[in-house]
Amino acid sequence: MEQKDKNRPILSVSNLTIDYAFYRVGPFSAQHHAAVENVSFKVYPGDCFAIVGESGCGKTSILNAILGFVRPKNGAIFYNEQNLLTMARREFRLYRPEIQPVFQDFHNALNPRFRIIEILKESLRICSRKDISIEELIAVVGLGTDILNYFPHQLSGGQKQRIVIARALIPKPQLLLLDEPVSSLDITVAVQIIKLLKNLRKKENLTFLLVSHNLPIIRLLANRIAIMKNGHIFEEKPTEDLFETPEHPYTRALVNQALISCQSYQ
Amino acid sequence: MKISANHPLAIGCIIIFFIALFVIFGPLFTSYSQHSQNLAISLSSPSIQHPLGTDYYGRDVLTRLIYGGRISLGIAVFSAIIAVLIGTVLGLFTGYYGGFPDLIIMRFVDVMLAFPRLFIVLLIIGLGGSSIPALIWVIALFSWMEIARIVRSEVMSLKNRTYVKSARAQGFSVNRILFRHILPNTINPVIVATVLSISTIILVESGLSFLGLGVQPPNASWGSILNDAKIDPLGTWWLSVPAGFLILFSVIGFNLIADGITEELDPRKN
Secondary structure, eight states, X not given: XXXXXXXXXXXXXXXXXXXXXXXXXSTTOEEEEEEEEEEEEEEOTTOEEEEEOOTTSSHHHHHHHHHTSSOOSEEEEEETTEETTTSOHHHHHHHGGGEEEEOSOGGGSSOTTSOHHHHHHHHHHHTTOOSSOHHHHXXXXXXXXXXXXXOGGGSOHHHHHHHXXXXXXXXXXXXXXXXXXXXXXXXXXXXXXXXHHHHHHHHHTOEEEEXXXXXXXXXXXXXXEEEEETTEEEEXXXXXXXXXXXXXXXXXXXXXXXXHHHHHHO | OOGGGOHHHHHHHHHHHHHHHHHHHGGGGOOSOSSOOOGGGTTOOOOSSSTTOXXXXXXXXXXXXXXXXXXXXXXXXXXXXXXXXXHHHHHHHHHHHOHHHHHHHHHHHHHHHHSOXXXXXXXXXXXXXXXXXXXXXXXXXXXXXXXXXXXXXXXXXXXXXHHHHHHHHTTOOHHHIIIIIIHHHHHHHHHHHHHHHHHHHHHHHHHHHHTTSSSOTTSOOHHHHHXXXXXXXXXXXXXXXXXXXXXXXXXXXXXXXXXXXXXXXXXXXX
């Protein structure tokens, strides 16, 4: 659709502020809580950009805003230089297939009433892909055809997450939003999924926006990392720079913690 | 699906099966018409010619129970279907979209639930007359609220599941998400509520007919046959007891089916 220019960001978020209103007594005393404040970052084609931060710091809100599930209060989200927030609904639907999410919560990511084959067929039909068969598709994520007739609850966590990734690939996305893709998996399975994602990025020419609290896992995948706390991004560097020269005290604490657990992964 | 292991469903199905057989094929085994009167044998007790006796006008009670069952069950089933359709559609859309329309519709539901149903139905029937289609519509229009609430609350929790979010991200249309991905996951409580509402509607219709405001003579329903017996319920037990038992067993049967379906529809059940 567009030529991949290494110097033009595929995704550019600028001054994004996301605000949640909640109510104390009645509808007239709305309290606002800013989940994300003035966040800006750029993701370039082929990158794996990671946002790291503890739970509740606003990482997932950013992804929800990019996907159009949350309406930000301020700011702009440019996808290939088109502002997703100001475009018409109809136009936004054209861009939707190019940005696909993989959520943390894979237990609820597959419709419990459908067999795996029906889940994948449904997406293939909606995205009108006829150039790939279901068998080829699940081979891409390293699964065999035997699981196609299972229901989601009969699969293991790792298998479910592979199916979720396979489904996310169906609309031929440019950008994959990974929300804690491995944090509810045990380490051995997590490492397999990370390897799968790494291979897919190369093979399918994908760009990742990864969100996680787990710095050691991110180190295996990301080439740029942004550190986020309380709705702000305050440090953004290439992965190795961040591990070698962390500036902010919070980053330093995170890195030290990560280096200890990194040894256990290797 | 192993029905034999699911006792409530099996017993409920057997009860309703026999009641349905009785109501559908009953006329083949009786030679009387439901309206033919014979005052000479008024209120005669059960005999070989009249297995369940006769009523004041000498009409065969067994025959009237068969035809009355068609009306009682027919009203119940059709009212329940209409109520479920209204409730499901309103519940789906209010639950999915939320916001102001949801607020308005749900407050309307609260208002509707605040009216005692039997009395408001009585009022409308009393003012507007009680043909059978009118009974079906009036009962249905006062029975959809619980179902709308159940569906709405299910949809509100389901719409934030990640599979719904993924479907939205892949550009599925709202109708497809609602009817193909959310609705099938709300169907358990909907089916249970439907079957349960059939049994409550049987009771509402019987109550109306017992009060003389339901099915009008010469037609019969189980409630109106009970009504015929109210002058001397024990003395004319062949009028009151069989009709009462048919109502009782239909209600029990539908309740057992609802129980069994809840158990059977759990996708995690092997």
